[in-house]
Amino acid sequence: MGNSVMNEQESSSFARVLVVANSEATLTVLPEYLRQHGQFVAVTHESAQVLAHSAERLWDAVIIDLTPVAAGIDLVRQLYAQQPLLATIVLSSDCHATSIPTAIAAGVFSWLPAPCPLELVELAVVRARERRQLQRQATAAQASPGIAWQVVHTVNNQLAGITGLAQLHMADDLLNVDLRSDLEMILNSARRISDLLKPLSKH
Structure with missing residues (x-):
């Protein structure tokens, strides 16, 4: 997981964000956009790595774009058990009537439709930082x-x-x-x- 470990002496004025996805666009375009706007971003396509890094240190947000959506919701549930105040941001094209309430019950911080304007994702990250x-x-x-x-x-x-x-x-x-x-x-x-x-x- 490249760039996943932060220097403890780095400034905390930016958001610390993990991105997990099985979409190449989410793993490349989105992290680059967030970095250009001053955020620290680490990426992976494996849920297990997200859980490992979540257990090691505090992050402001985890952005999840996984298919099927149930895999993303399950990851939200596990992250919430580890860090109840960690903001999980789910990107999904699944707007089924049961998916969003299930995600909310699991502890999701923000549910965004995919594809989603990058500005909205950044706004969710900023909100997550403010909550931290x-x-x-x-x-x-x-x-x-x-x-x-x-x-x-x-x-x-x-x-x-x-x-x-x-x-x-x-x-x-x-x-x-x-x-x-x-x-x-x-x-x-x-x-x-x-x-x-x-x-x-x-x-």
Whole structure:
């Protein structure tokens, strides 16, 4: 797995991304695009290598483009068991009604249709990086109870706005099926962040 081990002294200002795929385009074009935009990217076509590297160090995101889609969802499930806060981004042309809910239940962070504009994949990576930074802030707050309440209060206010807006749109019976699935993923992510913050609210 080329370039898979990072120098521990390298800057952490970029996202650390693993890409696993059995599509040559995903293994070549996508990593090059992300690198050009300042991200660190390692690639592989084997799920076992992803699990090994996930166990060794923290990554901000794993991008998964595997066929059949069930293989990708199974990898999401295994990665979630290893690192519950690791963002898994699934690229798939399978938009079957059962696939997306199954992926959400497995712990997927973002489900993107394939083929997907590279800009959208990069946006998902940036969101994953932001979530990792939030995790670090929460950890720091837990170590310093004096600022824990301030962090929890600020983030919960943001989550309330996101959740409320998503639920408002989902109440529309005429809402497009794809948009409803996207909103369900947003709500799922918001709930996970809220769960992360619950221990801090007790300080």
